[in-house]
Structure formats: structure tokens, C-alpha cells
Amino acid sequence: xxxxxPPSIVGVAExxxxxxxxxxxxxxxxxxxxxxxxxxxxxxxxxVDGLLTHPMDVASRLVPSTLGEYLGMRLGYAxxxxxxxxxxxGMLWRAAAAIRAGMCSVCLxxxxxxxTTAGTTHTxxxxxxxxxxxxxxxDVPYGNIGATEGYAMIAMRYEHExxxxxxxxxxxxxxxxxxxxxxxxxxxxxxxxxVDEVLASELIADPLRKLDCVLPTGGAAxxxxxxxxxxxxxxxxxxxxxxxGEAVTHKTITYAPSLTDTAIKDSADRAFAAxxxxxxxxxxxxLYDCYTSTVLLTLExxxxxxxxxxxxxxxxxxxxxxGSFPLNTHGGQLSFGQxxxxxxxxxxxxxxLQLQDRGEGRQVRDLRYAFVHGNGGIMSxxxxxxxxxxxx
Amino acid sequence: xxxxxxxxxSPVTRPFWAACARHELxxxxxGGCSSAVFYPRPVCPVCGSSRLDWxxxxxxxxxxxxxxxxxxxxxxxxxxxxxxxxxxxLDEGPRLTSxxxxxxxxxxxxxxxxxxxxxxxxxxSFPVFRVAS
Numbered sequence: 001x002x003x004x005x006p007p008s009i010v011g012v013a014e015x016x017x018x019x020x021x022x023x024x025x026x027x028x029x030x031x032x033x034x035x036x037x038x039x040x041x042x043x044x045x046x047x048v049d050g051l052l053t054h055p056m057d058v059a060s061r062l063v064p065s066t067l068g069e070y071l072g073m074r075l076g077y078a079x080x081x082x083x084x085x086x087x088x089x090g091m092l093w094r095a096a097a098a099i100r101a102g103m104c105s106v107c108l109x110x111x112x113x114x115x116t117t118a119g120t121t122h123t124x125x126x127x128x129x130x131x132x133x134x135x136x137x138x139d140v141p142y143g144n145i146g147a148t149e150g151y152a153m154i155a156m157r158y159e160h161e162x163x164x165x166x167x168x169x170x171x172x173x174x175x176x177x178x179x180x181x182x183x184x185x186x187x188x189x190x191x192x193x194x195v196d197e198v199l200a201s202e203l204i205a206d207p208l209r210k211l212d213c214v215l216p217t218g219g220a221a222x223x224x225x226x227x228x229x230x231x232x233x234x235x236x237x238x239x240x241x242x243x244x245g246e247a248v249t250h251k252t253i254t255y256a257p258s259l260t261d262t263a264i265k266d267s268a269d270r271a272f273a274a275x276x277x278x279x280x281x282x283x284x285x286x287l288y289d290c291y292t293s294t295v296l297l298t299l300e301x302x303x304x305x306x307x308x309x310x311x312x313x314x315x316x317x318x319x320x321x322x323g324s325f326p327l328n329t330h331g332g333q334l335s336f337g338q339x340x341x342x343x344x345x346x347x348x349x350x351x352x353l354q355l356q357d358r359g360e361g362r363q364v365r366d367l368r369y370a371f372v373h374g375n376g377g378i379m380s381x382x383x384x385x386x387x388x389x390x391x392x
Numbered sequence: 393x394x395x396x397x398x399x400x401x402s403p404v405t406r407p408f409w410a411a412c413a414r415h416e417l418x419x420x421x422x423g424g425c426s427s428a429v430f431y432p433r434p435v436c437p438v439c440g441s442s443r444l445d446w447x448x449x450x451x452x453x454x455x456x457x458x459x460x461x462x463x464x465x466x467x468x469x470x471x472x473x474x475x476x477x478x479x480x481x482l483d484e485g486p487r488l489t490s491x492x493x494x495x496x497x498x499x500x501x502x503x504x505x506x507x508x509x510x511x512x513x514x515x516x517s518f519p520v521f522r523v524a525s
Contacts, residue, residue: 132400138431139489141396141518143465144477152459153479160457160502205459205477206497254479254489255431259457 005390007096007107007241010234011041011224012349016185017217017337021114026056027070029112029220034071037222042235043106050077050104050225052091054111054341067110077103084376085288086246087111088221088345089383093244095225105227111342115218135252147290148213150253150378152205155293157259159207161308166207168311169292170198172327173211173334175319176289180331182321182362183350187217187337212292219339221349231390237356238390242277242369245270246383253378264301267382268373272303275369275386279303282386283367284354285325286347288375289332298373302384321362329354329362344374348385355389394468395513405432407446412517415510417451419484420444430486449484451508452524456481460497480506480521494522 013036021029030053038044051068059066064078077098083090088111095107143149159165177193180186193211201210231238247263247270250256257263272279279302287298296310304325305313317325330336330350333343351370353359367389374383401409408431411418420429424441428449435442458478464470465477476492492500493509506521 132402134431137399137401137405140466141399141516142477142489142491143461143469143475144489145465149459149461149465149477153457153477156459157457157502203462205461205463208459252489254487259479 004228005231005238005240006228007099007225008228008231008238008390009092009223009241009352009387010226010231010236010238011037011039011043012222012352013037013040014185014221014346014349015219017187017219017339017343019115019217020117021218024114024218026058026112026114027067029114030067030110031071033112033220033222034108034110037108037110037224040236041224041226043224045071045073047106048073048108049075050095050098050107051075051079052095052107052109053080054087055080055082056112057114075104077107083248083374083381083383085290085341085344086374086376086381086383087341088348089372089374089385090246090381092223092225092241092348092385093246093383096241096244099225099227105230107225108222109225110222111345112220113218113340113342115216115339133251139252139254144252144254147378148208149205151291151293152208153253154259154297154379155207155291158293158297161260163311165293165296165311166199167195168296168314169212170195171314172289172292172295172319173198175323176328176332177335178320179329179362180335182360183330183336186331186335187215188331188335208291208293214290214333214338214343217337217339219337219342221342221345223345223348223352239352239355240388240390242386242388243271243273243275244383244385245274248381251377251380256379260297261307262297262301262379263382264298264373264375264384265303267384268302268371271371271384271386277369277386277388281369282371283326284329284351284364284370285327286351286370286372287328288344288347288373289328289334290338290375292334294375295327297379298375302371302373321359321364326364329359329364347372347374351387355387394471395516396518397466397468398516404434408432409516411446412510412519415517417449417508417519418446419449419482419486421447428482428484428486430482430488449482453480453482453506453521455492455500455502455504455506456487457502458492458500476500478521490519490521492521492523
């Protein structure tokens with residue numbers, strides 16, 4: 001008989017990312033992923049009393065009630081999280097906190113992002129034209145708009161301070177592609193990559209090349225967080241949320257306190273302190289990887305290596321699922337596909353599957369703890385969690 | 393060349409664009425803590441004071457970081473590709489987004505000294521930067 005764990009993840013579901021989700025809408029994608037995640041947890045829609053979702057095209061406001069009504073839910077807690085790529089990880093501690101506060105006992109954390117090859121997602125141009133933010137006024141006129149150019153300016157500054165990282169960035173892309181070979185849902189599964197191919201790919205925004213960047217896709221992913229006592233009755237091993245951190249410092253990279261010392265440090269330090277788990281105990285790092293350069297900064301600022309040493313760390317470690325530092329074993333978004341906020345959730349679902357020993361051909365051996373990090377905007381929103389597993 | 397994406401000034405930011413039209417770069421100076429503030433705000437982001445005065449900036453700064461956009465990031469910038477997107481650190485302290493003109497992007501380097509210039513279109517004068525001679 002185990003002690004009652006903290007609020008825990010007991011079910012996950014994830015759609016394979018695709019370039020075009022066809023006629024699917026936010027609501028149809030949400031409905032199917034909700035049912036699938038709940039079934040994985042041995043639960044149904046009627047068991048849900050907490051719902052966390054995110055800004056969607058379907059309604060300019062009131063998304064939680066729109067979705068709750070669509071799915072026939074009676075909710076004690078309903079909210080929308082708006083932290084870009086950090087949204088999914090940010091949902092986890094909110095779900096756990098709501099459960100601890102007695103507001104709900106089964107909280108569905110759901111991300112769903114339809115996409116057409118025309119490229120419209122919920123962060124698309126319709127919203128931008130109406131934007132009267134400082135960003136629209138002072139940054140957009142110069143083309144400081146997309147993520148790639150923002151991350152490129154970070155990488156340029158990083159390389160000015162700490163030296164060239166082109167090879168280390170390529171090695172990250174290659175190792176994650178090797179991981180994706182064992183995750184059939186990954187967009188680039190079965191399409192191996194080598195370092196030379198990355199280094200020869202098209203220059204998009206100096207110093208970032210095409211294969212340093214994620215491919216935008218559509219998709220959906222969800223996890224079910226439940227009260228500790230319920231977690232022990234779930235059909236699969238409970239994955240407790242042991243500690244979490246969050247940090248937000250800016251919206252546009254120009255106004256960030258630093259380009260090379262990021263708020264990832266605040267977020268990760270809080271998560272590790274709350275969990276009481278050491279970095280050395282982490283068997284899987286599931287780190288948000290919108291760009292290869294993001295991974296380098298996260299390795300440093302989350303405390304896995306010292307500032308300026310990420311490139312050497314990458315060179316010294318095997319980052320594949322059976323290596324000395326398993327990283328993004330689903331391929332990361334670089335190889336799995338980036339379905340907007342659902343891409344952030346892919347780092348959570350992979351950590352849960354691995355902790356539950358469901359990693360199939362890419363299972364990390366003797367895994368006890370995973371660190372999951374979400375990063376939104378241009379290094380703007382940071383959220384971290386340490387996850388464990390209750391072995392019965 | 394097509395005009396840049398047009399800003400939509402608010403009452404708080406209008407003095408900045410009015411000064412740009414006179415080819416003057418201005419920033420705010422906090423009467424509470426003396427911080428230099430950019431972009432324009434109604435309260436100081438450092439100390440919270442609402443005593444913010446418009447002051448002339450030297451127009452000198454340093455290239456803090458940059459990239460070269462090899463693909464257009466906005467349809468109105470399409471005929472400028474490849475173009476420089478820059479973060480400029482003003483000598484007064486604040487950073488702003490701009491571009492560097494008049495130099496081959498391949499010759500740029502972080503840390504280079506910059507001087508403000510202005511690029512006029514039909515309705516707006518945009519601060520841009522040149523490598524200081």
C-alpha cells in the first residue's frame with residue numbers, strides 16, 4: 001500500500017502531428033483527444049470536474065465554457081492558460097493547485113490546434129491586424145515579428161559571448177531525429193539526419209538554418225490530472241507532479257532582461273526545490289525545443305551544465321533514449337512536429353509515457369524522475385515540472 | 393520601397409512619433425528614479441512613478457544583437473530581403489528594435505557603434521541606424 005501521492009497524471013493522449021488537419025476544428029479535435037485521454041485514465045467525460053484549455057479560434061473569449069458545454073461537463077474549475085509554448089507545463093501545476101484547493105478532483109488539461117497548409121493557426125494574422133500592443137507599434141515595423149528571427153538574435157548574442165555552436169546545434173537535431181525513429185507518431189520518424197545535412201540546410205535567419213527550426217503542424221494532446229487517492233486507483237502507474245516553477249519576464253525579446261541569462265533558471269530552480277529532487281536524479285530531460293539553440297540555453301539555465309558549456313555538454317553526451325543523457329526521446333518538436341501549444345504538451349506526454357514504462361522501442365531504463373520544461377514566445381514564458389512515478 | 397508596417401500611436405506614444413517626424417530620437421526620463429525608459433509608458437517600469445518627461449536621446453548606441461532575415465517576416469518588407477533586424481542598446485541604457493542600413497550585413501558585428509538616422513515614408517518617420525563613422 002503506497003502513501004497517497006500528490007496530484008498525479010494518470011492518462012495521456014496524443015495525435016500524430018500532420019501538416020493539414022483538414023476539416024477538423026478546435027472543438028472536434030478537443031472532443032476526440034479528451035475522450036482518448038480519459039479512456040487512458042479509465043475515466044469518462046462525466047468524471048471531469050476541472051478543465052484547462054487555451055486561446056482557440058473557436059471563440060475570441062470564454063473558451064473554457066465553450067468547450068465545457070460542447071463536452072457536456074459540469075465544472076468546478078474552468079480556465080484558459082495563455083503561455084505559448086509553456087502553456088502545457090503551466091497547466092500541470094494549475095491543475096494540481098486546483099485539486100489541492102478542493103476546486104476539482106479530475107482535471108483535464110487539453111491542447112488542440114487545427115492547421116491548414118495555408119498556415120492559419122490561432123496565433124495567425126487575423127489577431128495581429130487588430131493588435132495595438134507595444135510590439136505592434138515598435139517592433140513589427142522592422143520585421144521583429146516571428147519566432148525564428150527572435151531566437152536568431154538570441155543565438156547570435158550567445159555565440160558572440162560563448163563561441164560558435166553550429167555543430168552542437170546540429171548534434172541536437174541529429175540525436176532527436178534518432179529518437180524519433182522509435183516514435184511512429186513523430187512527423188520525421190524514419191527519416192534519419194546527419195550533422196552535415198543540418199549544417200548545409202538553408203540559412204533562414206543568421207545563424208539559424210532550416211534544420212535548426214521546428215516544422216509547424218496541427219495536432220492535439222491532453223493529460224488527465226487527478227487527486228492523489230484517485231491516482232492510486234487508476235489503471236496505470238500514477239505520475240505525481242512533484243514540483244513546479246514558472247517565470248515570465250517579457251513579451252518581445254528586445255525588452256528581455258538578458259538574451260543569454262534566461263528566466264528558465266528561476267522556473268527550473270523553483271521546480272527542483274519544490275520537488276526536493278536533484279538534477280543528477282533526472283533520467284529524462286524533456287526540454288522545449290522550438291529551435292536547437294533553445295535546447296542549449298535550457299541545458300544551462302535549468303542547471304544541467306554551467307553557463308557557456310552547453311555545446312561541450314552536448315558533445316560529451318549521447319542524447320538518445322539509451323544514452324548518458326536521454327533528451328526529448330519522442331524526437332522533440334524538431335522531429336515530432338510543432339503543433340503550437342499542443343507541441344508543448346508533447347514534452348509532457350512523452351515524459352508520462354516513459355515514466356509509466358510505455359516508451360516502447362525507446363524506453364529509458366530505470367527511469368524514476370523526469371524534468372519537463374515549457375518555453376513560450378521568444379523566451380518569454382517559462383514553466384518547469386519535475387515528475388515522478390508511483391511504482392506499485 | 394514599400395512602407396514599413398504602420399504603427400498606430402496612442403496618446404502616450406504620440407510625442408515619440410512626433411519627434412521622429414522632426415528627425416529627433418526621444419525617450420522618457422523618470423522623475424522618480426532617473427531611469428531612461430523606452431518604449432513610452434504612462435508609468436516607470438523600474439519604480440512605478442508617473443513623472444515621466446520626454447528628453448532628447450543622443451541617438452548613439454551599440455549593436456546588442458541582430459539577425460539577417462533571409463525570408464520576409466512581413467509582406468510589406470518583402471522587397472527588402474535580406475534585411476537586418478537589430479536590437480540596439482542606446483547609450484542612455486534602453487534597448488530598442490530597429491535595423492541597420494548602409495552596411496553589408498556580412499560586415500556587421502555585435503558591439504559595433506551606431507548612430508540614429510530616419511527613414512521617411514508618406515506618414516511616418518522610422519528611426520533606423522547606421523554604423524557610426
